[in-house]
Amino acid sequence: MKKRFFTLIYLTAFLLFACKKQNENPQWDVNVLGPLAHATLGLNNLVGDSFITANNSGALIIRIDTSFSNLKLDSVYHVPDTTILTSQVFPAFPSTITPGTTFISGNNNVALGVSNVQLKFANISAGFIKLDFKNTLQSKIILSYTIPKAKKNGIAFTITANVDSGSVTNPTFFSQTYDFSGYSIDMTGSTGGLYNTISYDVQAKSDPSGYTFNLFGGDTLINLKTSLLQITPDYVRGYLGQNNLNDSKEINLGIGGLIRSGTILLDSINMQFDISNYIGADIQAYVDHLISVDNRTATNISLANSTLIQHPININRAIDPFYASYNPNPALYSIVLNKNNSNIKQLIENLPDKLRYDIKLKLNPLGNISGSSDFIYSNQLVKTRIQIDMPLSFAANQLTILDTINFSVASSANVDAIGPSTLYVVAKNGFPFDINLQLFLIDENNIVTDSILVSDLIVSGTIGANLLVSQSTTTKIPIPIDAIRKSKILATKRIAIRATFNSPTYPLLTQLYNSYHLDLKLIGDGTYYIR
């Protein structure tokens, strides 16, 4: 019996042991062949969608359209913070004040510290009024503060406040800040003949339900301090003066920022240069210089055109359909530059990464000829716009572009499972230039750890008659993947992509069409570990 019992135990243990799990999952290896990734690249991928357009024949044109305005409203006028004191002192004889007695301080004017301009009207988009009142009287004071020519929705700015009784030795203070945004202000003062001036009224009344008290000569009835803080108009009207404005800056042009080396030859180019005046005042513009800046080669080329460069340009004032329409019709100055009237072709062949400009503007060169009806909106001053149309008929010589992208493998399991393998890049090139494409793996220390593609050339498409690509050319580039490369891919944080273009027919110019593209496929061929 005991023998049979142990036999059963042994059998059970044997069966249980035989069923013990060896791993978390079943494991085996498979040999896979298949696509991993693909990309179809037109020229828009390389230059950016917004730059590329095509005409009816499909011929590609690079269109760069950039507007810039670096003018600041401060350079026309600025409203500084202003504080004014309103004080009314009782005559030098004693008197008895009964409840409900009113002390009035009306038609007070305050001139804002605005220089160089004579403003008659303003719409306030932001700002505050702060009132500080000191009461030394023996009665509670009912304070009423009004700016009759500052209105919002037709209602004048009015503040009413109660200030408790005090004494000379122990005054009572009232202090409050009020939002002043949204108010329209007539800045002609209480008489209507001034400018940059705000008028206001102050009324103080002793408590109607209080007590009679005595005043002595020299006692202060009203002691009010008004502060205008951070007043910001979005529209003003008046005379804007003869200010000189300056707009100079460097702007990114786009086409040159990615280029690392090489040269191109262009066929033709047009550049339209516009200056739009949104200010309701005449201006005289003076373009001191417009320079193509290639920081890569430290080569600067200045635009040469006698009509535009260093030549006074008079531009009329903008027209406002009605007062404070916020939609003024600008006055436009426009000039088209091409290779016949300027050196614009050389300017662009310089592959600029930036354009540097310096434009000087003078307001009202003829003085106040508008009867002080100039206007200016805070967000619409003078805009300069450059539109470059460049037919993509060009020849590239070692034109190299470089960009980096952030990259990370979502899960290391995706790479861990890859055994000895070969990746193939299959490139079908429909462009009329050879491409040398390389991807550099960059780790978190910004160190290039590997070059993913060997330097095999992606041969240009077959170029036939009229320098047109008749068919794509296929190039297959192997990339062996071993354990070392796997670890580098896992550690990659960024990938740098470098592409070098060469026209086989250089220096003959080749027109690019929107049907041209480069198909890239990444194909995996190797062992995959099922785990």
Next chain:
Amino acid sequence: MKRFLSAFLLLIIFKSNVTAKFLNDSTAVNIFTFQGGYEFGSNSISNDLAKTYFVNGFISDPMKDVVSKKLCHTNRFGVDVTANFQFQHRTDSLFGLKNSYYKIGFSDIFHLDSKFSKDAFELFFRGNKEYAGKTADLNDFELTQLRYQQINFSYGHQFYQGHDLMEWSAGLNLNKGQQLLSIVAPLASIYTDVYGEFLDLNAKMEIHSSDSSKTKFDSFNGFGPSINMAFKWTDYKKRELKLSVENFGFINWNENSTSVSTDTSFRFEGVDVSDLFEFKDSVLQTINLDSTLVQPYLTNRNRQSYVTLLPALMKLSYTIPLENYHLRIETAIQHLAFANALPMIYQNYVYRVNRHHAVGLKVSYGGYSGFHAGINYQWNFNSWMLQLRSDQLDGFLMKNGTAQGAFVSLSKYF
């Protein structure tokens, strides 16, 4: 070595010298039984590969080679693992019927079956490289994996019709669904471009799975009934004719189940990484090829309830006793319906050594695999009965066998 040990141990048990007498189980009032076992069968998948797969081992190329040689156009496999507790009470009269009994039982059941093409195996275990320039035929693919628990109530009644003893029983099973995976693809193929530049997937396929967030034993992901019915006719010469249907029913998986269907063609050319070359933007690229390959294809994804028929065993058997030879011969035909199995025929020869020991030899053909031989052994001692059985003993002895199973039952009579 393990197979040899298994057979050797079974032989030791058979040759054990026991003196106890066989229990006359017809007189027992109560029977408490524990049963457990597993069974694997296939017409192509070897035991070696199946066992390695289920113990999460490494499946080597030689293992695959063995299977590849056996693969035919339509291949099958099935796995059943069950554990069962059961209590039976015999009573003189129940529901007004004499000689009645009832049973109450609980079972934990795992079932897996599949029907697949040769290419499906090759693609799954070896990859698609060998199919460069060719189409892998995956048509008529089915896979069902079920895990459920069952509470059983049965009632049986015996009565005499002349000299013949009749017995019928009926039972109701209440099934609690734990886990489901069902894949049915009547049409499916994958073409691999000769240079691997693209894959053409073409499939009409449905995938159903239970709530993936609830997979434990106590998860209640579905419910459904099934019935058992049996009728046995024993004539005066103790010849038996038995007809039975077991576990005919279904489980309705709840609304948290996932259904995915597709009836379309799809060309996979890799992840589109054109944005990678947008030299004007700096974008964060993360690569996850698995989801990129699968997600665009399986887009018709819903959460909804789903009904699965349970594997139901239908069986007709005829048993002849040869008393002079202490032998009983059972001939049967059975079919596991709704489980991708073929009908099976078998004969079971049971030799009663004495009152305590009986040994049997079973030969069978059909089901998930072909011809197999098995042995069984029954040992009665005091009020206990132990049964050991393997219907596919060859699976333990032959390295390249394609079926294997073991069954143990221990009963207590009182």
